Amino acid sequence: MKKQFKLSILLVIITVATITISFHSKYKYPFQDPTLSIENRVDNLVSLLTLEEKVGQMVNNAPAIKRLEIPAYNWWNETLHGVARSPYHVTSYPQAIAMAATWDTTSLFQMANFSALEGRAIYNDSKRQGKTGIYLGLTYWTPNINIFRDPRWGRGQETYGEDPYLTGALGKSFVRGLEGDNPKYLKASACAKHFAVHSGPEWNRSTYNAEVSSHDLWDTYLPAFRDLIVDAKVSGVMCAYNRFEGQPCCGSDLLMNDILRNQFKFTGYVTSDCGGIGHFYKTHKTHPDAESASADAVLHGTDCECSNQPSYFALLKAVSDGKITEKEIDISVKRLFTIRFRLGMFDPEEMVPFNKIDTSVLENKEHQALALKMARQSIVLLKNEPFVKSAKNILPLSKNLKKIAVIGPNAADEEVMLANYYGYPSKISSILEGIKSKTNAQIIYEKGVNLTDNQVFKPIKDNQLFNFNGKNGFQAAYFQNTTFKGEPAFTRQEPNIDHQWGDGEQIADKIIARNMGVRWTANFVPQETTTYTFELKADDGSRLFINDKKVKEAGTRNGYYTFNAEKGKSYKIVLEYWQYSDNAEVKLDLGKIITEKPETIAERVKDADVIIFAGGISARLEGEDMPVEIDGFKGGDRTNIALPKAQTELMKALKATGKPVIFVNLSGSAIGFQWEAANLPAIVQVWYGGQAGGEAIADVLFGDYNPAGRLPITFYKSVDDLPDFQDYKMDNRTYRYFKGEPLYPFGFGLSYTRFKYGNMEVIRTEKDNLKVKVKVTNTGKIAGEEVVQLYLTHQNSDFKTPIRSLKGFKRINLKSGESKTVEIALNSRDLSEVDADGKIFPIKGNLQITMGGGQPSRSMLKNSSVIEKTINL
Incomplete structure (x- = not known):
């Protein structure tokens, strides 16, 4: 027996030695061996890291570890309604709230699947070029499954509406479509956000403390998260900015440790929202310093910190001061590397089936067809009545009409279709373009009013007004910094200032659209003495100078500057624009501000057979943490849910012509348009429809598609129907608890049939x-x-x-x-x-x-x- 035992031991030793020799002949480290389990590979990899290297991996922009051949990786990417912010042309689907209005889990699954394919193509192509920056990875921080409890919240457009069941059903379909069903690899990684009691206001999200009853927590705020975490096995979760019951959400005992990790058994990774850990001590004042905040976040299961100034040194100091141990750091680092292994990032190219996907899938016909289908599916017919008694309903319109007036601030706007968190498609259809494609009728177009006022900017289309060194246009000087220091990377002559670049897009051999500055210079020689206006649209930041005097400094939204100029006199114009990350957009137009009475506009279109008014709001007024402070809007949210008065006044004048007026409303949230509901024969809610939005709207207006969208939110009559915005109790909120009479109820939508x-x-x-x-x-x-x-x-x-x-x-x-x-x-x-x-x-x-x-x-x-x-x- 002893001889047999010794022989067995010898055989085991020989076998292990053989395996070891075999392993070392092919791989330098066990974590590189794809035949081993992910758990074993992750354990080996983390065991090889120094403390400094581990902490370095716990930020969104994780650096390379060259000695182990681990590439850099940026965790931050977006695909809310199509891949966002990349330097590639991609398919843009309707905004999330519009996709919710489809009430179609199959379409949402397919949209997520197609987005994952396009994301893989971008990742694969970027990897081949050696690019590892932001918005190029496979970890998408979506879907947003917060409950849209109050229509004033500007980010409600990113959600699937006010109902926990609908949100959970659609969210599960999205996760399954994005992550795929491969038994070994994630196609992409989804991230359920923002865990868990978070839905505005935007202006105080970094200081606000949400308090809710246990009933509301489990009845309203948590069910959709449970659906995605427990049922759909989502791989990522993002914790929220605000506090919950006194603790920052990313450091909440109840949310993070008890519910997420213990009750929901979540084993994936958690990321903070960007800058969220810094809020612990900077704005919430719940922690004395950065090291306490960073340690507490990790101890509560926050594995990745998204920040421009991550708490790298603070977390190292927290370890040295005994506030957290290296073993506790290891837990987070292992979760992060587990996701990267599940995405196939450390396996041979040929082993991961998704590595074969190339850029030919971007905007392919099947993806474009789905974008159109979902835009159609999302449209909700709210009202459709005869214009005169005994006649049929006003919609659908006949294609044989002689003259159609298309009026309104959103009628010719393509940008409004993209909402927020968007990528750039090659083509976007506006409502005006869609209508023109449907009929041979004479089309009269008037903008009429802006979204919030009747001071309409009309550009002067004459490039010869600007010159530099005797050539028409502007000299453009490009800097790979945001401070305009040093010599520009290159200069060139440009006919005008009108650019859109995805983050990281190559502009020239020496510069990319990230942390970039551009200075345009030209001389303006007016052809008449009059009052001119510059309209400036610029994301991130900009400064406008006239004759070396700064006259305008803008944030991320529209800005106007009006000035008097003399005929023949030369004015030096300089525009400085800077971009950090995200999409880069800048446009400068010269024109005049025209203010007209509604009756004057109505007089010009009174002989039309029908008037289509395309109004509402846009993502330049509602959205995330925005520098908007005008009547009815604050910081990306709204203070009033009524349609802006200027639009209603114009529609009253249009109705007075005696011609039928059809109201097409674009918004990511509920609008309280009481006058329109009572006085116009037809109202169509079209949200933000993505690249095919205008075509889809025209399909519905002219009967080529029978509308079947249903409201995923309640349309209230007035802000007076609502509790205080900062009150998170569900009493008298959403269709589940609202005791009043809505303007249009959740689930509502008409059809052209019965x-x-x-x-x-x-x-x-x-x-x-x-x-x-x-x-x-x-x-x-x-x-x-x-x-x-x-x-x-x-x-x-x-x-x-x-x-x-x-x-x-x-x-x-x-x-x-x-x-x-x-x-x-x-x-x-x-x-x-x-x-x-x-x-x-x-x-x-x-x-x-x-x-x-x-x-x-x-x-x-x-x-x-x-x-x-x-x-x-």
């Missing part, structure tokens, strides 16, 4: 689950899509519960006269409620189940019926 519901069955299945069936018939004359919605109302609760809750939906297509039986299953979680302590338990007593084309008991259900049944559980 649907009837019948034969409802409720079947009890195993484990006390339910299966609900209903027959849906298209009783109209044309084919159309219907969004079947299932709502539950618990009728015997002795504590706070929603008025009703969405618990299922399906988007279906029916030909004229066709019927389909729709079946929706309800599981134990669907049939549960949340008590005052945040505990989830099965519903007991009477349960009302409603299925239909919208919420029950709403007078606006003109195109669909609803059917209800009450059962006892």
Whole structure:
């Protein structure tokens, strides 16, 4: 026996030695061996790192570790509605809130899948060029699944709306589409944000302390995160800027340690929002210094810090001072490298199937077709009535009209379609272009008013007004810095100032669009003595000089400068523009400000057969932490939800012509347009439609597509219907708790056809689950899509519960006269409620189940019926 034992040991030693020899003959380190498990490879890699190298990996812009052949990697990338901010042309889909209005999980899955393919193509191409910068990686910090609890929040456009169930269903589809189903590799990494009680205001997000009841936390704010983390196994989470119950969200005992890691069993990586860790001690004042903040964030499971000034040295000092141990640092570093291994970043090229994807997939026909499809699917028909009695509904319009007036601040604007967090497609369709493509009618276009006032800028299209050294245009001097120090990298003559560059885009051999400055210089010689205006659009920052005097310094939004000039006199014009990272956009136009009475504009278009007014707002007014301070808007949020007065006044004048006025509203949030709802025959909510937005809108207006979008948010009548913006309690918020009468309810949307519901069955299945069936018939004359919605109302609760809750939906297509039986299953979680302590338990007593084309008991259900049944559980 002893001889056999010794022989066995010898064989083991020989085998191990053979493996070791074999390993060392091919790989320098075990972490490089793709035959080993990811866990073993990560453990080996982290064991080889110094403390300084480990801490260096815990920032978004992780440096290379050359001695181990580990390339640099920037964790920050975006693909909210298509790959964003890259130096490549990409497909731009409708904004997230618009995709939510499709109520189509299949489309959202495919959109995420296509975005991942385009992202892989960009990553692969950048890698071949040796580029590892921001917006080139495979870790996308999306989707935003915060609940859009208040229409004043400017970032609500990035979400999937106000309902936890709809948000969770769409979010799961996005994660599964983006991350793929390969058993070994992530196609890309998604990131559920912002964990977890976060939805404005923007102006105080770095100081605000959110407080909610346990019921609201578990009933409203956490369900979608649970769906993505527990069910969809999302690989990343981003914690929020604000405090929650006194602690910064990225350092919250309850959110981060208890719920995320312990209850949800999340094993992926967590990143801070950018600059969020610095807020611990700079603005929240919950921590005395940087080292305490950085240590506490890591101890609460924040693995990656996004910051322009990361707490690298602070975290090292925290280790030396005993506030955190190197072993605790290791936990975060291992999570980060696990994601990179799952993305195939350390495996041979041929082993990772996604490495074969090249730039030919960018904007391919299939992706463009989906962008158009989703833009169409997202459009919500809010009102459609006859213009005169006994006539048919005003929409769809006839293509045989003789004259059509297209009016409004968003009518000819392409940029409005891109919303925020966007990439650049090769082509964008405006509403005006879309309408022109549909008909041979004479088109009269008038901007009429701006979004918020009636002072309309009209550019002077004459490049000969500007010259430099005897040549038309401007001298452009490009600097690879934002301070304009030293000699420019290169100079060239440009006919005008109108540029869009993706972050990192190569402008010339010596410069890229990141941390860049450009100085344009020209002489302006006016041809008449009059008052001129410069319109300046510039992201990041800009300065305008006239005769060496600074006359304008702008942030990231429009700016105007008006001045008097004499005919024949020469004026030196200098524009300095600087860009850090993100998209680079700058445009300077010369023109005049024209102010006209609404009646004057109406007089010019009174002979049109129909007037289409394209108004609303844009992402230049609503968005993230913006320098906007005008009436009704503050810091990216809104203080009033009414449509800007200038637009309503113009539409009143247009209506007074006696011609039908169709209101096309563009916005990422709910607008309280009460006058329009009461006085105009047709209203269409079109959101921000992406690259194909204008084409899709025209398809709906002229009947080439039957609209079937449904509202993912409640449209309230007035800001007076809402609680204080900073109050996070859900009382009287969203359709689930709002007790008033909305302007248009959540789930609402009209069609050009009609649907009837019948034969409802409720079947009890195993484990006390339910299966609900209903027959849906298209009783109209044309084919159309219907969004079947299932709502539950618990009728015997002795504590706070929603008025009703969405618990299922399906988007279906029916030909004229066709019927389909729709079946929706309800599981134990669907049939549960949340008590005052945040505990989830099965519903007991009477349960009302409603299925239909919208919420029950709403007078606006003109195109669909609803059917209800009450059962006892």
